[in-house]
Amino acid sequence: MAHGDPPVTPRTFADFWPHYLREHARPATRALHYAGTALSFAAAAPALAFGGWWWAAVPVAGYAFAWSAHLAVERNRPATFRHPIWSLLADYRMFFLWLAGRLAPHLAKAGVAPR
Known part of the structure; x- marks a missing residue:
């Protein structure tokens, strides 16, 4: 989605997933997310x-980089602001697909060009 495009309103996580990948098109964006x-x-x-204050470090660590x-x-604009749960799930999915070396086909299917 380009800057001037209206926000996408997905109805399912399956609809959200390619949108999420397009919002993370640049390799540096994905690297910071990882x-x-x-x-x-x-x-x-x-x-x-x-326990204690350590719990505060969990979201701070993730969201500061993202x-x-x-x-x-x-x-x-981060997808977290519009779709917080789906965004978190998509972040984990992207991370683990990347770790497994299986993210490239998902990016290609979403229309994200390799860079």
């Missing part, structure tokens, strides 16, 4: 072990 997601998992370990990617790299 870093934030990995850090949020790393922050979850002490949060589970010790939102900065949208602001500085992709120059679009």
